[in-house]
Amino acid sequence: MxxxxxxxxxxxxxxxxxxxxxxxxxxxxxxxxxxxxxxxxxxxxxxxxxxxxxxxxxxxxxxxxxxxxxxxxxxxxxGYMPQQDLLMPWRTVLENAALPLEIKGMKKQLAYGKVLELLDQFGLKGVEHSYPSQISGGMKQRISFLRTVLSGxxxxxxxxxxxxxxxxxxxxxxxxxxxxxxxxxxxxxxxxxxxxxxxxxxxxxxxxxxxxxxxxxxxxxxxxxxxxxxxxxxxxxxxxxxxxxxxxxxxxxx
Ligand SMILES: Nc1ncnc2c1ncn2[C@@H]1O[C@H](COP(=O)(O)OP(=O)(O)OP(=O)(O)O)[C@@H](O)[C@H]1O
Ligand SMILES: [Mg+2]
CATH class of the missing domain: 3.40.50.300 (P-loop containing nucleotide triphosphate hydrolases)
Structure with a gap:
């Protein structure tokens, strides 16, 4: 059943x-x-x-x-992914993706470690220190999705x-x-x-x-x-x- x-x-x-x-x-x-x-x-x-x-x-x-x-x-x-990607322009890819973990109270370094492990699978390796304005629309969607998955x-x-x-x-x-x-x-x-x-x-x-x-x-x-x-x-x-x-x-x- x-x-x-x-x-x-x-x-x-x-x-x-x-x-x-x-x-x-x-x-x-x-x-x-x-x-x-x-x-x-x-x-x-x-x-x-x-x-x-x-x-x-x-x-x-x-x-x-x-x-x-x-x-x-x-x-x-x-996990909720709104139509607007809601990425914070002043945060890097890494900092944006780690946000839900930080909100849950996870220590910054631990949260970053978790995100870094996943970036490759989400096609985002190498852009972790870029800002949203510096990456493509598809990449922004993948960060939003990664963030949604990290909601657990x-x-x-x-x-x-x-x-x-x-x-x-x-x-x-x-x-x-x-x-x-x-x-x-x-x-x-x-x-x-x-x-x-x-x-x-x-x-x-x-x-x-x-x-x-x-x-x-x-x-x-x-x-x-x-x-x-x-x-x-x-x-x-x-x-x-x-x-x-x-x-x-x-x-x-x-
Ligand atoms: N905060 C709000 N206060 C009052 N009415 C609202 C509010 N948000 C949406 N509505 C109304 O509720 C109805 C449904 O809105 P909703 O956003 O769920 O539509 P939708 O199916 O998602 O439309 P779309 O395909 O355009 O995104 C609409 O008539 C809208 O004007
Ligand atoms: Mg709608």
Missing amino acids: SKFSLQFKDVSFSYETSNKSILTGLNFDVKEGEFVSIIGPSGSGKSTIFKLITGLEETSEGNILINGQAYTNRLGKV SNVLLLDEPFSSLDAITRLSMQEWLLSQWEKWQLSILFITHDVDEALFLSDRIFIFTEQPVTKFVEVNVPVSRPRKIRDIHAPAVIAVKEQLIEQLRVKVNL
């Missing part, structure tokens, strides 16, 4: 400053080791879901469980992490992400606007089309792992892609 890394149980939410309901009675789960993407129109509530999971916002009703547990304070229980959680939330990258860099980052996901045995919830990206990466895709989000359409991606990018051109996947685009188009026509 598979275990759950993340569960939403009848979650409702509206921002305090507005009476518009964003989620009502929402239920979903992410299983251990699963890669799930959320796709949906702008303003449909995707990032809000991440703010709820991280504890930046509190549910109006319902429960959120992380690894089967309902915490009263969820801050720090999951098996549950990662990635909010459109590759949207600012060019197509080629993006593709290599997607392949790289899948290799990291396997290696660290992570459970990932991933927000994207890109149908092909969702198909290549995910086990399941949630399509948000209603507001407030109550129910959503869910599709399974019929491709085994490990995957190659050409796999998403298989007829079975194209059928899923058409279904996905159809769902999203319905919303735009309203």
Whole structure:
């Protein structure tokens, strides 16, 4: 029987400053080791879901469980990579990457040692003393991701992490992400606007089309792992892609 890394149980939410309901009675789960993407129109509530999971916002009703547990304070229980990389321009790559460990109270030298051990695997060897302005967009994303992994959680939330990258860099980052996901045995919830990206990466895709989000359409991606990018051109996947685009188009026509 598979275990759950993340569960939403009848979650409702509206921002305090507005009476518009964003989620009502929402239920979903992410299983251990699963890669799930959320796709949906702008303003449909995707990032809000991440703010709820991280504890930046509190549910109006319902429960959120992380690894089967309902915490009263969820801050720090999951790794969260926001769309903006949030690297501090005055800190070097090394200092930026070590931040979550320092926040946890680890001594600076120990934290730096841990980061240095990992830099190579993240394709960042040799740039540890560079500043964010001196490195490429793909490298910045990898530092953010390294920092997210160093949070120590098996549950990662990635909010459109590759949207600012060019197509080629993006593709290599997607392949790289899948290799990291396997290696660290992570459970990932991933927000994207890109149908092909969702198909290549995910086990399941949630399509948000209603507001407030109550129910959503869910599709399974019929491709085994490990995957190659050409796999998403298989007829079975194209059928899923058409279904996905159809769902999203319905919303735009309203
Ligand atoms: N702090 C806030 N206070 C009040 N309303 C908010 C706040 N943050 C977001 N909203 C509203 O909540 C709704 C959902 O926003 P959210 O950021 O979750 O959308 P999203 O699906 O992530 O969109 P996008 O694809 O553009 O990133 C939007 O109508 C937005 O205007
Ligand atoms: Mg968003």
